[in-house]
Amino acid sequence: MKVFKQFTFDVAHQLPDWPGLHGHSYTAEVWFEGPATDGYVVPESLLTNQVEAVRKQLDHAYLNAFIELPTSENIARWIWDRLRPQGPLIKVRVFRGSIGFGVEYDLQDATAEGKA
């Protein structure tokens, strides 16, 4: 079974093709999978605490200060790197604004990059 947590954060960044300092609002989803034999994949409170710690680092941050090329793709990788050691993470999704654009980084991507 799978559980997920959604969260939002507002950031500033610069990209080579969009060099001026500017901001975006992002929504992310983090997905965990496990057998839930005791009724839980991950207790919701644990998930909320872990996610909030990551969200706080991103929210109102200047992303270039700690993500080299802060595209949605690399934000998803950055979230993966922080949450993967803490539980059975299988997927991170990051959506920019409300334009219907998003990225997904999953176990298959992490395996290919040696981060599973």
Ligand SMILES: Nc1nc2c(c(=O)[nH]1)N=C([C@H](O)[C@H](O)COP(=O)(O)OP(=O)(O)OP(=O)(O)O)CN2
């Ligand atoms: N594959 C990707 N492509 C682009 C990304 C990305 O993360 N992955 N990011 C951008 C930039 O963030 C760019 O600043 C987006 O600019 P624009 O399309 O003009 O969007 P807005 O400034 O209107 O911001 P919204 O967040 O969409 O409201 C470009 N490409």
Ligand SMILES: [Zn+2]
């Ligand atoms: Zn941008």
